[in-house]
Amino acid sequence: MNIGTCIRWAVLALFVVVLFPAASMASDTKLxxxxxxxxxxxxxxxxxxxxxxxxxxxxxxxxxxxxxxxxxxxxxxxxxxxxxxxxxxxxxxxxxxxxxxxxxxxxxxxxxxxxxxxxxxxxxxxxxxxTPVLMFYNSEMMSKDDAPKDWWDLANPKYKNQLVFRNALSSSARATYSSLLQQFEKKGDLDGGWKFLKAVDANTKRYYGSGSLQFQAVGRKEAPLSFAVLNSVIDNKIKNKMPLEIIDAESGSPVxxxxxxxxxxxxxxxxxxxxxxxxxxxxxxxxxxxxxxxxxxxxxxxxxxxxxxxxIQFRVMDVDWGDLASKQSQWMQHWDMEIKDSGKDKK
CATH class of the missing domain: 3.40.190.10 (Periplasmic binding protein-like II)
Incomplete structure (x- = not known):
């Protein structure tokens, strides 16, 4: 076969593959x-x-x-x-x-x-x-100046009974609590992370098993502060006309x-x-x-x-999701057994 013939066959083959890609696929690709x-x-x-x-x-x-x-x-x-x-x-x-x-x-x-x-x-x-998870607040109950600037502010006693959150059965809550713990672990202070979450729990008025109940609580002014996935906050702000404002945390938010x-x-x-x-x-x-x-x-x-x-612009928290994968279940079991509602008995 001469060079000219080889070229013609090569061009023809390319033409078939481009125009009829299915013809170039192996038979085992049939769905x-x-x-x-x-x-x-x-x-x-x-x-x-x-x-x-x-x-x-x-x-x-x-x-x-x-x-x-x-x-x-x-x-x-x-x-x-x-x-x-x-x-x-x-x-x-x-x-x-x-x-x-x-x-x-x-x-x-x-x-x-x-x-x-x-x-x-x-x-x-x-x-x-x-799915970014951001803090938000009811602007009819709290001003921008009074709202927390970062996650760590949630442990401040001035926010006592000002928080309502999801429980750790929610994937967004699990990821958020674990991401916050990891920030302490990175500094070699996991115990400090548990103390932080315990202080946040002491400020938490109630945990909810569903997102709709959580937003209803903020909407009826049970408490002004919470966190949720961004699209849910936007949904409730636009569709349900709720007076919600998003907080772009200084240390970033888990995505x-x-x-x-x-x-x-x-x-x-x-x-x-x-x-x-x-x-x-x-x-x-x-x-x-x-x-x-x-x-x-x-x-x-x-x-x-x-x-x-x-x-919408928001800072992204530095989370090692691969490392978190091996720890999250154990951490959240501890949160559920030892942290959740642990501060309520002292009231």
Whole structure:
């Protein structure tokens, strides 16, 4: 075969790959008929993503909302996985399960666009939603000058009975309490961290098991101060007309990353990878941003998200989520048993 013929064949091959990419794919990339997704996200969010994915691929999505039981369920099924994808839960949980060999790596087409903060360096999980946790206050009860400037101010006795918080069953509360403890541990003073949380507990009027009850308490002026995920604060400020003001803490605020990963041993591996590709892409993230006020990790989705997502500025707390993954469960068990409501008996 002469050089001219070789060149013509090479050009033809490139033409086929570019115009007909499916023709260049191996046969084992054919998607299975369904994909099973375990998630912490609400059913309305899951239905939106599932319906869009099914419309685009023809793959049926079976999803189960497991909330706080998600990680334990995936662990329990390690020998015989019943799910293909884990969708939701903070990055610290993904780091725990990665260490337990429960995921397989995958590199979606958009992986390079995601900041290192929002993904695993080895490709075992990716963030689909960034969730800053910020302090806020009811401006009808408290002025900006009187409001705390940093998390450490919450231990000041002047804020006694001025705080209402979520309990540690909430993933955002778990991540926040643990992140604050880690700041003390970094300085070799974990005991100081527990003393801080105990002082905060003494100032806390009540803990709530749901976010709606927490915001209702602030709205009816039970107490002016709390913390929550940013999108919930914005939701209540805009939709419910609550007089809430956000505090940009001087030492930064924890930013939780809700993730997605392919489960090791998935029975529908190709559909699982396709779901991760779709759910983490700009299209799906933009849908969740506009319909559910969830802040994207994908920069292209930020551009089409509600305006506040690109405008609100906040400092990010320096949190080692990988290190936190191995300690959070133990720390929060201690918080629940030894810290929560420990100051109430002294009243």
């Amino acid at each position: 299975e008929e369904k994909v099973v997704v375990y998630s912490t996200h609400g059913e309305s969010m899951l239905e939106l993503v599932a319906d869009a994915f099914e419309k685009e691929t023809g793959v049926n999505v079976e999803f189960i909302n497991l909330k706080g039981e998600l990680a334990d369920r995936v662990r329990a099924e390690k020998a015989n996985p019943q799910s293909d994808v884990m969708y939701g839960a903070p990055s610290s949980v993904y780091q725990e399960l990665k260490a337990e060999d429960l995921f397989v790596p995958f590199t979606p087409s958009w992986a390079d666009k995601i900041k290192p903060l929002f993904k695993d360096k080895d490709g075992y999980w990716y963030g689909t939603i960034q 939780i990353t809700d993730g997605i990963a392919v489960i090791k041993g998935a029975k529908h591996p190709n559909a699982a990878r396709a779901f991760v590709e779709f759910a983490g892409g700009a299209k799906a993230q933009s849908m969740l941003a506009n319909k559910f006020n969830r802040m994207p990790t994908h920069p292209d989705a930020i551009a089409t998200a509600p305006q506040w997502m690109g405008e």
